[in-house]
Amino acid sequence: MQTHSNQAYTVQTAIPSGFGPQTTASEALAGRDLTGKVAIVTGGYSGIGLETSRVLAEAGATVIVPARTPEKAKAAVAGIPRLELESLDLMDPASITSFAQRFLASGRQLDILVNSAGIMASPLLRDSRGYESQFATNHLGHFQLVAQLLPALLQAGSARVVSVSSRGHRLSGVDLEDPNFEHREYDKWKAYGQSKSANALFAVELDKRGRSQGIRAFSVHPGLILTDLSRHLTDEERGPKLVKDEHGKPVADEKADHMKTIEQGAATSVWCAASHQLDNKGGVYCEDVDISEAVPADSLKGTGVRPWAIDHELAERLWLLSEKLTGVKFTI
Structure with missing residues (x-):
């Protein structure tokens, strides 16, 4: 299915959802079983x-968590019900194929796929194919993963794929001519921005290709949160720290009020x-538990999605390039 009427596209504008920046993940689920x-x-x-x-599992879902080193992840997920640890390295195409094949062999449908793994502003590193690590991990690895899990997503009949992007997408669009910094000087922030736009x-x-078969896709800016993702950054690059009161609750502070807790993130x-x-919706960039506003390329706002991250022609061109770079073709 290559052509679609524009009427089928979800408009890139707030619903509004009734939620906001302080909404936690448990609250966003709104009691759904x-x-x-x-x-x-x-x-x-x-x-x-x-x-x-944790929130998906405690709501009753079976959650599979792939990790490069499952043993290392074991302590972190201890006590979460219905959670299974698996092995996966997004920088290694053979590892992705192996994980997908094991999952498909289980015969299970896949209702929800959240592409949350990622690296940020890392020094220049290339995978075995010579691809830049942020583009390879954040985009190409997940592209291959979704392609190879497609039978299980289709089996669900109504599946959602969520890609964790970032407001960092405003730092750079995707350079379709040189995505792997082979002909331009490496800039860790441009590389990160490119991967998040991707x-x-x-x-x-x-979403365009999958919606007629029940697959809806979304991208997400989680908010500014201090996590291990920032391990490559200096203290100055990390920005303001989250200010808490004596009870450990975040407090409004002019420097820190844009930071979120992990529960909010x-x-x-x-x-x-x-x-x-979001039933019957998809293909949109979301933040603060709502569909985000589309803003102009020169917008100085901290929120909103820039044109190059939601451009339908660029999306199709990136898709074709990604198939070429990974050697993996989608069957939708």
């Missing part, structure tokens, strides 16, 4: 990924993964 649902959460053993896994564009095109991912408010 996920018993019988199967979810995979990459990066689901740390930071917002761990909170996403996450958003992937949701646009996946996972809220938009969980909302996109399971909320009935």
Whole structure:
């Protein structure tokens, strides 16, 4: 299905949902029972990924969490019901194929796939194919994963794929001519921004191709949260710390009031993964537990999605490039 009428697209504007920046992941689920649902959460053993896994599992879903080193992740997920640890390295195509094959062999449907794993502003590193690590991990690895899990997503009849993007997408669009910094000087922030724009564009095109078969896709800016994702950053780059009162609760502070707790940071991912408010919607970038506003390229706002991250033509071109780079073709 290559052509679609524009009427089928979900408008990139707030619903509004009634939720907001302080909404937690548990609140965003709004009491929904996920018993019988199967979810995979990459990066689901740390930071917002761990909170996403916990909330989905406690709502009744079976949650599979793939990790590069499952033994290391074991302590983090201890005590979460219906959670299964698996092995997966998003920088290794053979590892992705192996994980997908094991999941498909289980015969289970896949109702929810949250692509939450990622790296940020890392020094220049290339995978075995020569691909830049942020683009390879954050985008290409997840692109291959979704392609190879497609039979299980289709089996669900009504599946959601959530890609965790970032407001960092405003730092750079995708350079389709040189995505791996082979002909331009490496800039860790441009590389990060490119990978996060790619996450958003992937949701646009996946939703276009998959919606007639019950697959809806979303991209998410979780908010500004201090997690292990920032391990490559200096203190100055990390920005303001979250200010808490004597009870450990975040307090409003002019420097820190834009920071979120991990419980708040996972809220938009969980909302996109399971909320009935998004039934029959998809292909949109979301933040603060709502569909985000589309803003101009030169906008100085901290919120909103830039044009290059939701452009339908760019989304299709990136899709074709990603198939070429990974050697993996989608069958939708």
